[in-house]
Amino acid sequence: MKLNRNNVMLGLHYLILIVLVFVFIFPLLWMLLSSFKSERTMMTDLYSGFKAFLPTEVSLDNYKEVFSRMNFGKYLFNSIFVSGMTVGIGLIINSMAGYAFARLDFPGKDIIFAVIVSLVIIPFQSIVLPLFLVVKDLGMLDSYGALIIPFIANAFSIFMFRQFFLNIPKEVEEAAQIDGCGFLRTFFQVIVPMSKPVFATATILNFTGVWNQFLWPLVATTDPKFSTIQIGIQEFFTQQPVYYSQIMAALTIASLPMLILFVSLQKYFINGMGGMGK
């Protein structure tokens, strides 16, 4: 390779990027590696400079401790159950609403849609307290219902579904109707199968959103039976004795599902986000 200006600039460019990569992953790398080390190893490695970033020990003890000492299996199950249910039911309800706004004509359609769109900018913090009171009055506090039901309907998802369905050629539905399909059949048997991208994006966005929730599970549930993983790890941090290596294991368990989902389905995460700038 010639040592000309272009190549030096290119080398510098890559160098900067590599340094940045390290800046971005060093906390996660440390978290992962420390989760496999005993407390003593983790602490001594800390002070020998870069041994903190080397797998000097690989053992699953911390993970075993996390599941046995804290009710981590329960927390994990709760998160999976709550996220899964919210997203699963939500996909049906939000996509149907999105389809109606895209394709069906009914009284009040424009007003209702305008209201729904305006809900998107309402930050959760501004409704959490009255929402808490509503859920309390409905007798739902400390239940799976409290964690699932308020978040099934999602304004942004409805918006996304409508956008997508608007772009489906009308001939598709016309063909279905000629074959005698009513609205329900047309929707579920014709439209849905050809809408995989938007369903995938909605699933990813909503699953991540519910999985990572903290403020709501914090106030809606006090019984540890219903604690999600985010509540669980936070308690872990405050319970004596505090073993940092165990906390690292707990953090890894809490993040792994999202990271795996993200790396394998990147396209949908990023399309869901990137499209919002327009």
Add this chain to the structure above:
Amino acid sequence: MNLVKKVENKFGDIFNINSAKDTREAIGGLAFVAPAVILLAVFIIFPAIMSFYYSLTDFYILTPDKTSFVGLDNYKYLFSEEIFYQALKNTIYFVLVVVPVQVGAALLLAVLINSKRIKGVKFFRTIFYSPVVLSMVVVSILWAILYNPNDGLLNSLLVALGLPKQPFLSSPKQAMNSIIAMSVWQGVGYQMVIFLAGLQDIPESLYEAAEIDGANIWQKFRHITLPGLYNVTVFVLLVTSIAAFGIFVQPYVMTQGGPDGATKTLIMMFFEEGFQLREIGTSSAIVVIYFVMVLTVSILQRKFAKDKQDSVI
């Protein structure tokens, strides 16, 4: 015409339903949206309205029957309290620092990755975006340990480089900035991806024409890239600001608003007031003030966002 037919026609005129097919469609449409609309009305719209209402009362949750309408008293109370001003100041400081830093860093990263001569764009994009999918709780705990004044990784790295240990979260001066640094780390990937999409939209031909005219990197950036990203930048600034105003998890998990209230934010104060002190009235007032700030920023964005046709080309 008999009366029934007259009513039917009127009905048809108002609702644009003039045939059996139209009626079927109207019923179908309403049925399709009903579940979502009911859920949104009960769990979002109603609470949103109630926040405003409660802020005008002295509702104390343990004595719900003694609630009365107090007008703007809650707001007057807040604006006369030192702790409210501190929370407001901390929050505004956070927003004023985090937004330019995070948006600037996101733009920089997007431009660095988007270069044609760099291979492995997807790899870099994945790395920079990955903290975004983590929950703020995980990030806060991880960084609280990183920042530990005695046993934290950051301090051990500083010591290895011959630099003095820093107090980070245990110092009123460094605490908020430490939270800011962590928040930028977690969130910048999100804005970066939006910028990347915006960069793709700028026609390659503009850059080629500029190169023919002899423009250098900085000139190309200033006269093609930046104007082309105008709307995207306004949007990104808006989204980042709105999220920043509502900061809660980081101080709650890492510092509980300390040390000495240095990291107590508006929403942290709201949380204490509403869920610990159980004063629904004053806490709702806090949240209304927060919402007004968010709304103001949104309206400013609408004013600044130019029509696509006006920009660059």
